[in-house]
Amino acid sequence: QKEVEQDPGPLSVPEGAIVSLNCTYSNSAFQYFMWYRQYSRKGPELLMYTYSSGNKEDGRFTAQVDKSSKYISLFIRDSQPSDSATYLCAMSYYTGANSKLTFGKGITLSVRP
């Protein structure tokens, strides 16, 4: 079982839809949870960053972490064509002298006008 699993997609939704992107993980040591957005021909861009369980909201984006279920989600409200991109979840923990960061494989989202 991979440490981080992400729904493979691709996902296509109409403009204005609510989008739910999900990742599950197996390592309970993960403490920090991130979502990156990657546009075509660009590097991943940090979108949301959370620590421990709970919700974090930033504009149309909400990141949700459920550590008891080892499950994280990113919700996009009122989705726009400009949200069309690949979304990668990532999570990390300290190993003592260093830390380990693991990415999901990413899901490609297309928002149709």
Place this chain on the structure above:
Amino acid sequence: DSGVTQTPKHLITATGQRVTLRCSPRSGDLSVYWYQQSLDQGLQFLIQYYNGEERAKGNILERFSAQQFPDLHSELNLSSLELGDSALYFCASSVGLGTGDSPLHFGNGTRLTVT
């Protein structure tokens, strides 16, 4: 703009050759990370440097090597290139030593094509 600069943007070379990819981190960031991204493998961590010293190694092949210079820029050297090395190579930087409370910021990558 993340502030991380990578050159060149594109590189086309033949099997068996050697190439060098360059990265300048964000101002103030001491850690530099190298990642390889391919369609089937996703983002794979290669190696991390912190303030000039190697800190962590991931799935980096022996044909690959990296270093971080006193001015904090970093270079990734890929030698004896094979077709399977064709991928996007990303550099990222962060302020701190680890990736826990110090998220990574990525450059726009170097697209390597080995023919």
